[in-house]
Amino acid sequence: MLSSNDLARLRRRLGLTQEDVATRIDVSTGTISRIENGEFSFSNKEYERLLNKLREERLREETRELPYVAFSTLKELFEEAEAQSKIK
Numbered sequence: 001m002l003s004s005n006d007l008a009r010l011r012r013r014l015g016l017t018q019e020d021v022a023t024r025i026d027v028s029t030g031t032i033s034r035i036e037n038g039e040f041s042f043s044n045k046e047y048e049r050l051l052n053k054l055r056e057e058r059l060r061e062e063t064r065e066l067p068y069v070a071f072s073t074l075k076e077l078f079e080e081a082e083a084q085s086k087i088k
Contacts, residue, residue, distance in 0.1 A: 008036045024053040
């Protein structure tokens with residue numbers, strides 16, 4: 001089970017606010033505050049839900065950052081490579 005210190009440390013390391021975490025796992029900000037203060041425990045189910053959300057978001061971010069290359073640009077690159085190989 002995740003300790004209150006673990007959740008706070010993870011949240012800060014990721015640069016998230018309590019509200020960010022609460023939104024991602026569909027609980028109130030007060031619940032996150034109580035977990036971090038040791039008043040509530042953070043269940044493995046909630047922890048898994050948070051990790052899954054963070055993984056999904058990271059994958060979306062990584063995918064969004066992939067460069068967009070138009071088909072015509074790829075075609076031009078292949079044609080240029082083909083032309084270069086014929087020159088040699």
